[in-house]
Amino acid sequence: MSDRKVRVRFAPSPTGPLHMGGVRTALYNYLFAKKHGGDFILRIEDTDQTRYVPGAEQYIIDSLKWCGIEPNEGVGFGDGPHAPYRQSERKEKGLYKQYAEQLIESGHAYYAFDTSEELEEMRKRLEAAKAKNTSYNAISRQTMKNSLTLPADEVSKRLQSGDPYVIRIKIPRNEEVRVKDIIRGWVVVNSSELDDKVLFKSDGMPTYHLANIVDDHLMQITHVIRGEEWLPSAPLHVLLYRYLGWEETMPQFAHLPLLLKPDGNGKLSKRDGDRLGFPVFPLNWVDPVTGDKSSGYREKGYFADAFINLLALLGWHSSGNQEIFSKEELAQEFSLERVSKSGAKFDPEKTKWFNQQYLRMRSDDELAHLLAPLAHERGLTSDISFLKKVIELTKERAVFTADLLDAPYLFAAPEEFDSTAVEKKWKPESGALMTEWLACIQSVDPFEAAPLEAAFKDFLAAKNLGMGAVLPLFRLAVTGQGMGPSMFHIAEVLGKSEVVKRIQAAITKLP
RNA sequence: GGCCCGUUCGUCUAGGGGUUAGGACACCAGAUUUUCAUUCUGGUAACAGGGGUUCGAUUCCCCUACGGGCUACCA
Numbered sequence: 001m002s003d004r005k006v007r008v009r010f011a012p013s014p015t016g017p018l019h020m021g022g023v024r025t026a027l028y029n030y031l032f033a034k035k036h037g038g039d040f041i042l043r044i045e046d047t048d049q050t051r052y053v054p055g056a057e058q059y060i061i062d063s064l065k066w067c068g069i070e071p072n073e074g075v076g077f078g079d080g081p082h083a084p085y086r087q088s089e090r091k092e093k094g095l096y097k098q099y100a101e102q103l104i105e106s107g108h109a110y111y112a113f114d115t116s117e118e119l120e121e122m123r124k125r126l127e128a129a130k131a132k133n134t135s136y137n138a139i140s141r142q143t144m145k146n147s148l149t150l151p152a153d154e155v156s157k158r159l160q161s162g163d164p165y166v167i168r169i170k171i172p173r174n175e176e177v178r179v180k181d182i183i184r185g186w187v188v189v190n191s192s193e194l195d196d197k198v199l200f201k202s203d204g205m206p207t208y209h210l211a212n213i214v215d216d217h218l219m220q221i222t223h224v225i226r227g228e229e230w231l232p233s234a235p236l237h238v239l240l241y242r243y244l245g246w247e248e249t250m251p252q253f254a255h256l257p258l259l260l261k262p263d264g265n266g267k268l269s270k271r272d273g274d275r276l277g278f279p280v281f282p283l284n285w286v287d288p289v290t291g292d293k294s295s296g297y298r299e300k301g302y303f304a305d306a307f308i309n310l311l312a313l314l315g316w317h318s319s320g321n322q323e324i325f326s327k328e329e330l331a332q333e334f335s336l337e338r339v340s341k342s343g344a345k346f347d348p349e350k351t352k353w354f355n356q357q358y359l360r361m362r363s364d365d366e367l368a369h370l371l372a373p374l375a376h377e378r379g380l381t382s383d384i385s386f387l388k389k390v391i392e393l394t395k396e397r398a399v400f401t402a403d404l405l406d407a408p409y410l411f412a413a414p415e416e417f418d419s420t421a422v423e424k425k426w427k428p429e430s431g432a433l434m435t436e437w438l439a440c441i442q443s444v445d446p447f448e449a450a451p452l453e454a455a456f457k458d459f460l461a462a463k464n465l466g467m468g469a470v471l472p473l474f475r476l477a478v479t480g481q482g483m484g485p486s487m488f489h490i491a492e493v494l495g496k497s498e499v500v501k502r503i504q505a506a507i508t509k510l511p
Numbered sequence: 512g513g514c515c516c517g518u519u520c521g522u523c524u525a526g527g528g529g530u531u532a533g534g535a536c537a538c539c540a541g542a543u544u545u546u547c548a549u550u551c552u553g554g555u556a557a558c559a560g561g562g563g564u565u566c567g568a569u570u571c572c573c574c575u576a577c578g579g580g581c582u583a584c585c586a
Contacts, residue, residue, distance in 0.1 A: 011586090012586085013585080013586045015585080015586075045586065046586095047585090047586080048584095048585055048586065050585085051585065051586080112584095116583095116584080119583090119584090127512095130512095132512085132513060133513070133514090133582095134513090134582090135582075164584095166584055168584095181516095184516070184517090187515070187516080189514075189515070190514095193513080193514050193515085193582095194514095195582085197583095198583085198584050200584085201584040202584060203584075205584090207583095207584070207585085207586085208585075208586050209586095212586090227580095228516070228517095228579085228580060228581095229580055229581070229586090230580095230581090230586090231515065231516065231580075231581080232514075232515055232516090232580070232581040232582075233581075234515095235515095255516085257516090257517080257579090258579070258580070260578090260579075262522080265578065265579080266578095266579080267579075267580080310523095313523070313524085313535095314523070315523090317523080317524055317525070318525095319525075319526095320525085320534090321524095321525075321533080321534045321535075322534095323523095323524095323534085323535055323536095340517095340523095340524075341516075341517060341518090342516090342517050342518060342578090342579085343516095343517075343578080343579060343580090344522090344523065344524090345522060345523080346522090346523090347521095347522045347523065347536070347537085349522080349536060349537060350522075350523065350535080350536045350537080351536095352536090353535085353536055353537090354536095394548095395549095396548060396549045396550090397547075397548040397549070398548095421546095466545085467545045468545055468546085469545090470545085471545040471546080472545065472546070474545090475545080475546075481546095481547090482546065482547085483545095483546045483547035483548085484546075484547065484548090485546095485547085485548080486544095486545090487545070487546090
């Protein structure tokens with residue numbers, strides 16, 4: 001059992017865009033597979049036809065691709081030996097019905113014919129009677145219409161005449177069910193707390209519970225790594241493995257803590273992103289029905305590796321103090337035992353910090369190539385060697401790639417001058433002072449930061465003035481701003497004639 | 512309501528029967544810098560509460576409180 005090759009799966013429903021919590025689940029599966037040299041599978045769980053959202057499946061595939069956590073088997077990533085990987089297609093092949101019937105034959109499941117009205121009525125009746133448990137279970141099923149209460153001939157008559165029916169699991173009345181969770185240890189529940197869950201729906205589709213167990217078994221999944229919201233149904237799943245006779249190869253479970261809202265309570269939801277101004281999704285998404293737009297990390301300017309890094313640390317931590325991990329390092333270090341038990345509040349601020357770190361790790365050349373299309377979009381030059389010079393100056397204050405362009409004066413002369421800077425620094429005699437500085441500039445050769453700075457210092461000494469008295473004027477005249485990167489480097493990038501032109505223009509424009 | 516899971520600085524977390532309870536983000540202060548930013552240095556800040564067990568508990572056990580999840584012919 002333990003010598004089986006590790007095989008894990010990510011099994012989302014295509015009911016909308018993939019939430020960052022889902023991406024984290026996929027990531028942990030991916031890292032676990034990589035760590036153990038195993039397989040990572042993408043299975044699409046589309047058994048609920050009513051919730052199908054066009055484009056959602058492609059969104060999931062695109063998101064995983066962008067994040068660099070690609071499955072080596074599954075929908076959108078090439079079929080493996082267990083195709084198809086879409087449950088709707090697997091249902092077509094009759095993969096689920098036979099197992100539901102097997103359960104009926106072995107006495108662990110039964111047909112139920114109750115209408116939704118009858119189910120509703122049952123619930124109300126039990127509530128009115130102040131019953132502890134209002135579910136369809138070992139006790140209440142005795143009062144309902146199913147193959148356990150109806151005479152055999154009526155059951156077969158209903159079946160033959162095409163009466164709608166579901167197949168329910170027959171949960172024992174009072175039995176301890178134990179689930180071993182890698183993260184939480186043993187979880188013990190009495191079967192009286194469980195209900196006779198529907199395994200097979202009247203529309204011919206299996207429910208999650210059946211499809212999930214059948215597919216995990218058939219696909220030889222060894223570890224089920226999923227969100228904590230599944231913990232309550234894990235005992236049911238254990239029972240299904242047992243009744244199907246698959247307990248020997250039952251996968252090990254690991255239920256991940258949830259991602260919580262940055263403020264207040266509850267789990268992170270789609271709304272929070274819009275409300276708090278940060279993305280909840282990896283990629284932009286437009287709802288095909290409502291047209292609602294949700295922003296994504298990719299389009300906000302986040303690097304995929306930074307996004308993955310931050311996600312990895314939301315619920316997992318190595319034993320040391322390291323926080324920046326490459327994907328390879330994560331795969332090396334990751335272990336389910338070090339996943340925390342409690343939910344993690346998501347902090348958008350730290351997300352920015354991660355991006356900043358990754359931006360700094362990138363070479364100027366790489367950034368220039370990333371920046372070029374952005375610059376082009378804004379009507380700025382996309383010349384790589386020039387952009388590299390820009391990046392040298394703007395890199396240290398940038399969080400996102402686009403921030404590298406936050407120095408418009410490097411691309412064109414300022415049209416306006418920052419009014420507070422002008423008020424504070426520009427005096428009536430400043431124009432004359434700049435005219436003198438202009439004369440000194442002419443003889444600086446080569447026109448580079450160092451000689452320029454030397455010339456500037458000579459100029460200051462001659463005038464017996466301090467840096468603070470003159471440099472802001474120089475900056476204001478050339479950039480129109482009161483602050484920014486090293487002024488001498490800015491001048492070097494701009495070139496002598498441009499600098500001279502700008503100072504001349506400023507002298508005439510400023511009071 | 513019932514069942515299940517959880518609880519270390521504001522946040523993410525390390526730690527673990529005896530520690531000055533460590534790191535990171537954020538925040539504050541100082542230094543460097545022409546300025547902003549960077550960088551560096553320092554600082555504020557946590558074991559939910561109550562009972563046990565123990566020489567000793569933040570660490571183990573129980574209870575309470577709080578938080579979260581589940582409670583569909585949804586996943």
